[in-house]
Structures are given as structure tokens and as C-alpha cells.
Amino acid sequence: MLDTPRQLTEQELAVDPVDASRLLLGATIESTTPEGVVGVRIVEVEAYRGGDDPASHCYRGKTPRNEVMFGPAGRLYVYFVYGMHFCANVVSLTDGVPGAVLLRAGEVVYGEDLAQMRRPSARSHAELAKGPARLTGVLGLDRAHNGVDLTSADASVRLLAGEPATEIRTGPRVGVAVAVDVPWRFWIDSPAVSTYRRGTRRTRVT
DNA sequence: ACCGTGATATGCT
DNA sequence: GCATATCACGGTC
Numbered sequence: 001m002l003d004t005p006r007q008l009t010e011q012e013l014a015v016d017p018v019d020a021s022r023l024l025l026g027a028t029i030e031s032t033t034p035e036g037v038v039g040v041r042i043v044e045v046e047a048y049r050g051g052d053d054p055a056s057h058c059y060r061g062k063t064p065r066n067e068v069m070f071g072p073a074g075r076l077y078v079y080f081v082y083g084m085h086f087c088a089n090v091v092s093l094t095d096g097v098p099g100a101v102l103l104r105a106g107e108v109v110y111g112e113d114l115a116q117m118r119r120p121s122a123r124s125h126a127e128l129a130k131g132p133a134r135l136t137g138v139l140g141l142d143r144a145h146n147g148v149d150l151t152s153a154d155a156s157v158r159l160l161a162g163e164p165a166t167e168i169r170t171g172p173r174v175g176v177a178v179a180v181d182v183p184w185r186f187w188i189d190s191p192a193v194s195t196y197r198r199g200t201r202r203t204r205v206t
Numbered sequence: 207a208c209c210g211t212g213a214t215a216t217g218c219t
Numbered sequence: 220g221c222a223t224a225t226c227a228c229g230g231t232c
Contacts, residue, residue, distance in 0.1 A: 055227070065214065079213090080213060081226060083211025087228080133228055199226095
């Protein structure tokens with residue numbers, strides 16, 4: 001990095017997750033640990049809301065797991081899923097109103113060696129952060145990073161503004177079985193965009 | 207296509 | 220309490 005890029009602010013992110021999604025496409029998420037620095041340019045995200053969004057972790061109200069989503073915008077919401085994976089979201093909207101943007105995929109733009117070391121199974125550059133758990137993997141994010149303020153200048157994880165994205169594509173969210181008509185997955189052209197997977201339908205008693 | 211893996215939430219008792 | 224169903228997934232078959 002030759003110059004210091006502008007960090008995204010809490011105010012910019014305190015908007016509807018759909019609008020925050022557009023802001024995050026093309027931005028860079030950067031994590032700093034004792035091992036080094038890794039930067040990932042975000043190319044695919046998904047918007048999640050609160051009580052009106054049946055696919056959201058906040059659909060049924062506040063719990064210990066999702067409480068960060070109810071807090072101020074610009075925080076990192078990290079959750080553990082499927083017994084082995086972490087996924088990371090950027091909290092949007094304002095204090096008390098839950099909303100977040102899931103970071104689904106990105107391109108590693110610096111710290112490639114460390115990224116490859118953290119994900120030895122990646123067989124190409126594009127594969128390094130192709131998928132939400134892979135993205136958290138290259139950045140070295142886990143439970144300990146839940147709630148980190150991404151807008152703070154000296155935070156270990158930060159969001160750096162990018163060129164405004166043009167040609168944003170949309171579609172239904174990946175792995176989600178409800179609200180399939182809602183096109184809240186957003187991506188820009190990149191080989192790192194993950195492949196679509198339909199959510200598994202639950203058997204419902206009506 | 208299929209399965210590992212464990213936290214989380216919910217619904218019983 | 221305890222049982223169990225459900226996952227905002229990735230890797231391997």
C-alpha cells in the first residue's frame with residue numbers, strides 16, 4: 001500500500017443493509033495479526049435484516065449469539081456454523097435496529113503468502129476467499145473478533161473504501177430456503193464469486 | 207451428491 | 220434439564 005486509503009465510517013454503514021451492500025462491494029477488508037496483514041477486496045455480499053427477514057439470525061429477536069447485530073453499525077458480527085466454519089458480517093443500520101451484510105467472497109489483494117498458508121487447500125488465487133468461511137479463513141477471523149469496531153483507526157480489522165462498484169448483479173441468497181424471492185445477494189464480476197446453492201427445504205406442517 | 211461437525215435455539219419433560 | 224433439528228459451509232466422493 002503506497003498511500004493510506006480512507007476507512008469506511010459508522011455513519012456511512014448505518015443504513016439499510018441493501019444500501020450498505022452496495023457500499024461494501026469493491027471495498028477492502030484488512031486484518032492485522034502477529035502473523036501479518038491480509039487484505040481482501042470484497043466482490044460478493046448478502047443483506048440480512050431483522051424481524052421482517054425470516055432468513056436473518058435476528059428474525060426471532062435478540063439472543064447472545066446475534067446481539068452484535070443489534071448494536072451500532074460498522075461492527076463485525078462473526079458466527080460459527082456447521083461445526084467448523086466462521087462467517088463474518090458487517091453490522092448496518094442503527095443502534096437497536098438489527099441488520100448486517102454477510103461477506104461472501106473476495107479477492108486477496110495483499111498478504112497472499114499468509115492467506116495461502118492459512119488455507120493450504122486453495123488450489124488457485126481465486127479460490128482463496130471464494131465463500132464466506134474461506135474469506136474469514138484467509139483473514140484469520142474467529143469468535144474472538146466478534147464485535148470488533150471496523151471503523152476505528154487502530155482496529156485489528158478495518159474496512160477501506162474502494163472504487164464505487166458499477167454493474168452490480170443480484171440474486172437470491174445462497175443456502176437460504178426462505179424468502180427465495182428476495183434478491184439480496186449482490187456481486188460484481190470476479191472469478192472469486194461463489195457458486196449458487198439453493199437452501200434445503202424444511203418439511204413443514206401446515 | 208453426500209457427509210462431517212458442534213453450537214444454538216426450541217420444545218419438550 | 221435434556222433431546223433433537225437446524226443450519227447464511229466446505230471438502231471429498
